[in-house]
Amino acid sequence: MRRDTFLRSLLALAAAGALPLSARAAANLKMMIPANPGGGWDTTGRALGKALMEAGAASSVNYDNKGGAAGAIGLAQFVNSNKGNPDALMVMGAVMLGGIITGKPPVNVTQATPLARLLSESQVFVLPANSPFKTMKDVVEQMKKDPGSVKWGGGSRGSTEHIAVAMLAREVGVDPTKINYVAFRGGGEAVAAILGGNVTVGASAFTEFGEYIKTGKMKPIGVTAEQRLKDVDAPTLKEQGYNVVISNWRGVYGAPGITAEQRKALIDMITKATQTNSWKQSVAQNNWTPALLTGDAFGKFVDDEFANLRAIMVKSGMV
Template identity: 45%
Template sequence: MKKAILLAAVVLTGALSASAQTLGNLRIMAPASPGGGWDQTSRAIQQVLQDNKITGAVQVFNVPGAGGTIGLAQLLNSKGDGNLLMTMGLVMVGAIQTNRSKATLDRVTPIARLTGEYEVLVVPAESKYRTMADLVAAWKQNPGLPIAGGSAGGTDHILVGLLADAGGIDPTKINYVPFSGGGETLAAVLGNQVAAGVAGYGEFEAQIKAGKLRALGISSKKRVKGIDAPTFVEGGLNVELANWRGIVAPPGISAQEKQALVAALDRMHASKEWKDTLAKRNWEDLYQSGSKFDVFLKVEQSRINKVLKNIGLVK
């Protein structure tokens, strides 16, 4: 018994010192411009990892372009670098497929899914659609109902495709009108230019709270505390989608290196500072690490591929 405890202790300290060794200084690549979602996530991780002394110094650098696929290509070239991480997410999964990127997520080492944001579908306050059911009924009559959202093939478009499919409307016939960025979508809905609009909850939050927009549905599984919106599932559409963000490492790192990175992020997630960050920024906690995230990433890729095929963006 004593021996066993001793052995466990040796193994544990061994593992800890191993992780301390490999996780000296880290570099996190944000595959987007400064100020964007991936950049902010990377810098939040940097802050918590450093302040809690989970790792040594953390450096964040930006490799923007093509939905993150340029950064991804660079990550794939850094094979075996156990001190490099890259933030990524649903947007990258979609961009790889719509851009027919040569760099894919098949070879990366998944580490963890961190945060996310749910999507909402809104109509102007004066709209005649009171519920999701009203909208779906009208949508069935006229699939050409203009629905605004972000760029073609992006998260918003994917959601509209999923909703159409679930509501029995031919996804190839829908009239999705892409705007550049959430701001323009918001203006289009507020100005009554379109029937409905889709974006992350944060983009519409202020206007929903001010009563200028009505949220007909949110893409979460259950109602979210503090958000006055029924889920799509409640509205009879079996659709769930989170615009999640996660973190991956280059291909070809050792199992120990992967384990050390997973352990570091587990510790970060457990810290109080991380919880405060999530609360302050209104990020949903979607933490999942290790093999769970490996599986999730595979399933999500094939699901997104199916939607993009349905809406005719990927052949």
């Protein structure tokens, strides 16, 4: 084969996304973050983008924050504007599934392409430093007296923290439909509400509350993990007699309509990114638990998780 013919063939394969990762030039990626800045999806998406560049898999990553409706607004834009685009990624997680269950939006995550689960993390319940309450028991006793008097602040309706609060209410004999849950579109809004005393208790991942816990502006009073978390001086809910254990997880999807070869190339890129020092530092800094699961196995996990979350939400009176 003549050299010019070979080069044209190589370029055609690269354009089609059929070349192995090692033979392709670093991509210019678009990262949809279907939430406002400052939250867990935002932190995860930007950490992944940085790691992709460190791994040499991406030459640039452009981020698009589009919050609202538990990620459904960003999901709709991603699905509708990126069909067949092998350079488009979207961060998502359990929160999006909960939002789809409760909100029933016209677009569904099944319309995009599952690539990889990245991590899992438990929820942390916090009080503002000047709260009259000191422990989760104090909060629970008040909720039992008057459910509406305790304002729980967290992510969108159907989020992991919303489900955790409903599970806690049910565990202590309070009608979950009577809880006073205040949903926020992003971590920044939730933090401001907690620090401003506009909610009684905040619930989210350590990612969003870590710096405020470390500086004493928030007091952690419980975590939804099986075991205590590093850097969080608080007992698990289970230790305190409340059988509430639930974890959030985050993953990344590709655009609808990409080829099997393009999907594999993206999965290889993401896998390589999770092996970088940059990603490992983000995992340690944010108290994440690595939980890499890729391809069809991840797709099956999402299907199973959707069914499990729906069952929990029905049992807790949320659906």
